[in-house]
Amino acid sequence: MRKVTITQRWLINNLGVIAAMLFALVVAGSLFVRNYYYSSAKQYLTSRMNMVSNLLQRSYNDPSASFSAEVRTIVENWSEKDKMELMVVNAQNSVDLTSSGFIPESGDSMPDYTEAQSSGTSGYYTGRISSGEKVMSVCLMLPQNSAGYTAIRMVTSMGEVDRHIFSITALLSAVCLLILILVVTSGIYFIKSIAIPVRQIGSTARRYAMGDFSVRITKKNDDEIGELCDIVNHMASELALSESMKNEFISSVSHELRTPLTAIKGWAETIGSMPDDAETVAKGMRVIGSESERLSQMVEELLDFSRMQNGRFTLNKSTMDILAELGDAVLIYTEKARREGIDVIYDEPDMLPFVYGDKNRLRQVFINVIDNAIKYSDKGGIVSIQALMSDAEHIEIDISDTGCGISPKDLPKVKTKFYKANHTRRGSGIGLAVADEIIEMHGGKLEIYSEQGKGTTVTIILPVQK
Secondary structure: OOOOOHHHHHHHHHHHHHHHHHHHHHHHHHHHHHHHHHHHHHHHHHHHHHHHHHHHHHHHHOOOOOHHHHHHHHHHOOOOOOOOEEEEEEOOOOEEEEOOOOOOOOOOOOHHHHHHHHHOOEEEEEEEOOOOOEEEEEEEEOOOOOOOEEEEEEEEEOHHHHHHHHHHHHHHHHHHHHHHHHHHHHHHHHHHHHHHHHHHHHHHHHHHHOOOOOOOOOOOOOOHHHHHHHHHHHHHHHHHHHHHHHHHHHHHHHHHHHHHHHHHHHHHHHHHHOOOOHHHHHHHHHHHHHHHHHHHHHHHHHHHHHHHHHOOOOOOOEEEOHHHHHHHHHHHHHHHHHHOOOEEEEEOOOOOOOEEEOHHHHHHHHHHHHHHHHHOOOOOOEEEEEEEEEEOOEEEEEEEEOOOOOOOOOHHHOOOOOOOOOOOOOOOOOHHHHHHHHHHHOOOEEEEEEEOOOEEEEEEEEEOOO
16 A cells, blocks of 8 residues: 655645635635625716716706706716716617717617616616627616606726736735745645654664664754654664663573583582592582572572563562561571671661561562672672661661672662673672562662762661551
8 A cells, every 4th residue: 555655645635725725715805806896886886877867857857957958968978988888778778878979789788777677766787798898787767758768877898897806816816826835835845854854763763673773863953853863862772772781681691500500510420420429429419409599599580570571470478577588588698608708797676567578579689689799799898787667667678788889870770670780790680670679569669879899788668567
């Protein structure tokens, strides 16, 4: 199916309406001008006819005056011969006297006279005579016994009036045509200012769909189109960043998976080659168990992230002791931290209110945050853990480290999926994203404060059970 462009749609819809309106304006203007001039001409003829009628009426009522002579005098001395012709019709229904001295041909019809005879008073006619000339005529019936005369007529040519009307109509048409040309010119320029950027945006979007996020749209104006260009360019930057983070995530996960798998495979081969060495077998089994648990946690983290993306992540909430789950997480990582030369200091309060939540998911959050604190700390560092009431309705858990910290430009993005602020440390880049989602699902907040080179503090705020 052939597509209709914006320009074509504008030409069909908007320009068509404007052209129709201008055409209607020309037609209406022409009719108005014609009616105005024709009405004025008729009014003028009628007023002159009334003047003649009054003169004849005085003669008719004066016994001493000769009506016939008065009629002849008025006709012969008619002062407006150059504008109109005055005629007198006799009892035989033919013109007997004219102001021009020329009697019309007998074949010329007189519709105004016929109308006046029918009405008994007056008649009016506008049309063409036998010579083809367009005229306007007014006829007035005379009283009976008017010296053999039955009516008087006034006839004027409408040629000059029609030429004047034509001139005004032509001028109006020229003005409307000029307006239409201006509308078309400005409209096409305006449409092109929209259509060209839109085509460019469409072409660029197709390149984005093919995975090329390097191209950018040139912004020409600070209007809605310019704003759209900025939005598309920003979208491309975000897509490029997401693509880069995704690729980095795949690389990181591959590395994270390969490390324990390599250890498991290596120790499995070692145990297979030395089955009688009990010490080697025991050490290998410990490593295999530890690395298998690490793999299991990574896979579970990936599954949780997938469930969140698909909206299938659920919580099994119940009344729980938050200190018990936090204590378990601290206990799990205290020995690991000691092996890496990092001190874990846990300031455990005597008691905190119960929390309504999923204890396994919250323990997963604590493990993830404590693991990050240890992971980004160097030998000799300190990880501090504290739990307290932040106010009457919320529990606050602070986990601080003295590690490398996070730069100001990376800090707002560390909870974004796939994002890793430090590529020298292990991790997939989705742990904090999962942790933040879990805390939000409990109605709490996970906030991160950090200073590069000095350390990081993660604050978890959870509502107490009401």
